Amino acid sequence: MNIPVIRNVLEESDALARENRATFDQHGVFVVNLMGSPGSGKTTLLLQTIPRLQERGFSCAVIEGDIATTLDSERLAPLGISVVQANTEPFGGDCHIGSHLIKSALAYLDLKDIRFLFIENIGNLVCPAEFYLGEDRKVVLLSITEGEDKPLKYPLMFRECQACLITKTDLIPHLDVDMALLEKNIRNINADLEILPLAAKYDEGIHRWLEWLMQNLETAGKRVGVKS
Amino acid sequence: MNIPVIRNVLEESDALARENRATFDQHGVFVVNLMGSPGSGKTTLLLQTIPRLQERGFSCAVIEGDIATTLDSERLAPLGISVVQANTEPFGGDCHIGSHLIKSALAYLDLKDIRFLFIENIGNLVCPAEFYLGEDRKVVLLSITEGEDKPLKYPLMFRECQACLITKTDLIPHLDVDMALLEKNIRNINADLEILPLAAKYDEGIHRWLEWLMQNLETAGKRVGVKS
Numbered sequence: 001m002n003i004p005v006i007r008n009v010l011e012e013s014d015a016l017a018r019e020n021r022a023t024f025d026q027h028g029v030f031v032v033n034l035m036g037s038p039g040s041g042k043t044t045l046l047l048q049t050i051p052r053l054q055e056r057g058f059s060c061a062v063i064e065g066d067i068a069t070t071l072d073s074e075r076l077a078p079l080g081i082s083v084v085q086a087n088t089e090p091f092g093g094d095c096h097i098g099s100h101l102i103k104s105a106l107a108y109l110d111l112k113d114i115r116f117l118f119i120e121n122i123g124n125l126v127c128p129a130e131f132y133l134g135e136d137r138k139v140v141l142l143s144i145t146e147g148e149d150k151p152l153k154y155p156l157m158f159r160e161c162q163a164c165l166i167t168k169t170d171l172i173p174h175l176d177v178d179m180a181l182l183e184k185n186i187r188n189i190n191a192d193l194e195i196l197p198l199a200a201k202y203d204e205g206i207h208r209w210l211e212w213l214m215q216n217l218e219t220a221g222k223r224v225g226v227k228s
Numbered sequence: 229m230n231i232p233v234i235r236n237v238l239e240e241s242d243a244l245a246r247e248n249r250a251t252f253d254q255h256g257v258f259v260v261n262l263m264g265s266p267g268s269g270k271t272t273l274l275l276q277t278i279p280r281l282q283e284r285g286f287s288c289a290v291i292e293g294d295i296a297t298t299l300d301s302e303r304l305a306p307l308g309i310s311v312v313q314a315n316t317e318p319f320g321g322d323c324h325i326g327s328h329l330i331k332s333a334l335a336y337l338d339l340k341d342i343r344f345l346f347i348e349n350i351g352n353l354v355c356p357a358e359f360y361l362g363e364d365r366k367v368v369l370l371s372i373t374e375g376e377d378k379p380l381k382y383p384l385m386f387r388e389c390q391a392c393l394i395t396k397t398d399l400i401p402h403l404d405v406d407m408a409l410l411e412k413n414i415r416n417i418n419a420d421l422e423i424l425p426l427a428a429k430y431d432e433g434i435h436r437w438l439e440w441l442m443q444n445l446e447t448a449g450k451r452v453g454v455k456s
Contacts, residue, residue, distance in 0.1 A: 068382075123381070127354070152299060153266070
C-alpha cells in the first residue's frame with residue numbers, strides 16, 4: 001500500500017482549499033461549512049437563517065452538497081438566492097464535499113455580490129470533518145435524537161468545529177435524553193465549542209445563532225460593511 | 229493520482245471478506261451487518277433482539293464498531309455474551325469497519341459456539357455500504373426523525389441492504405413525517421428491500437424483525453439446528 005499517494009491527494013486537497021480561501025477573502029465573503037448526520041436539520045436551518053440575514057441586509061448563497069438528487073436545492077429555491085448543487089455520485093458517491101467541488105461551484109457564483117456563503121455538507125458525522133474546504137468557520141449540527149454519547153464516539157467532528165447546534169430540542173419531552181450530560185460530553189472533547197440549542201421549526205435559539213454568525217463575521221476579519 | 233493503488237486496497241479488502249465468509253460458513257455462523265446514521269438505534273436494537281434469540285436457544289455475539297470509546301460494548305455487557313470492540317481511531321479514525329478488523333476480531337470469538345454474529349458498524353449512512361465484510365445479510369436502520377428523503381439522497385446503502393428497519397416510530401405523532409412517502413422512496417431505490425417499522429424501546433415490530441432473522445438464517449443455508 002503506497003502511503004505517499006494518499007498523502008499527495010490530501011496535500012492537493014489542502015492546496016485547493018487555500019486557493020478557495022484566498023478567493024473568499026479577496027471578495028469579503030464569509031463562509032460557513034455546515035456538517036452533521038443525515039437528518040440533523042441542516043437544510044431546515046438554512047431555511048430559517050437566510051431570510052433573517054436578508055432582513056438585516058446581508059446577501060447569501062448556498063453550495064448544496066449531496067451524493068444524489070437536487071431535493072435540498074429545491075427546498076431552498078423559494079429563498080430566491082444563488083444555490084449551486086454539488087453532487088458527488090458522478091465522483092464515486094463521495095461521502096464528503098471536497099475542495100475541488102467547492103472550486104468548481106465558485107464558477108457559478110458572483111462572489112462580489114455575496115456576504116454569507118453556506119456550504120451544506122453531505123450528511124455524515126465522520127468524514128467531512130477531515131477536509132478543509134477554505135471556509136471561515138465549521139459548524140456541526142447534532143440532533144437531540146442522536147443521543148448524549150455522540151461527541152465521545154465521533155470526536156474529530158467536535159474537535160474541528162467552532163460551534164455545535166443541538167437541533168430538534170422541541171422533541172426533548174418525548175425522549176429519554178439528558179441535556180446536561182450531552183453538554184458535558186461536548187465540553188469533554190472541545191471546551192471552546194460554542195453550544196447553541198435550537199428548535200429551528202419553532203424559531204427557538206435562532207436569535208443566539210444569528211448573533212454568533214454576526215460576531216464571527218466580524219472576528220473573521222472580512223470587510224464588514226463594505227457590501228450588504 | 230495512482231488509481232491502481234486504490235483498486236488494490238479494495239481488492240485486498242474483498243479477499244479478506246471472502247476469507248471471513250468462508251470461516252463463518254465453516255462454523256455455521258449467520259452474520260448480520262447492522263448499518264445506519266449515528267443514533268439510528270443500532271445498539272438499542274441489539275439490546276432488544278439478543279435476549280429474544282437467547283430465549284429461543286440461539287447463542288449470539290457482537291463485533292462492536294466505533295471510532296472511539298467502548299460505550300456501546302459496555303451497554304451490551306449485561307447480556308452476558310461475547311462482545312469484541314473494534315475501534316478505528318488507531319487506524320486514522322476510519323469511517324467504516326473494514327474486513328481486516330473483522331478478521332482480527334474473530335481471534336477473540338469462539339465461533340463454534342456462536343449462531344448469530346452481529347456486526348454493529350460505525351454510525352454512517354454512506355461509507356459502510358461500500359465495504360463487504362463477509363456477512364450474510366446487510367441491514368440498514370433509518371430513524372424516522374431523519375426524514376423521508378434519505379433513501380433518495382443516500383441510495384447506495386438502500387441498494388446494498390436486504391432489510392430496512394425504520395426505527396423510533398413511537399415519535400411519529402410528534403413529527404411532520406409522511407410514512408407512506410418514506411416507504412415509496414425506499415421502494416424507488418430498492419423494490420426488494422424488506423421494510424420493518426420498529427419502536428425498539430416499546431417492543432413494537434420486534435416480532436416481525438425476529439421472524440425475518442429466522443427466515444434469513446434458513447435461506448442463508450447455514451446448518452440450522454446443528455447447534456443452538
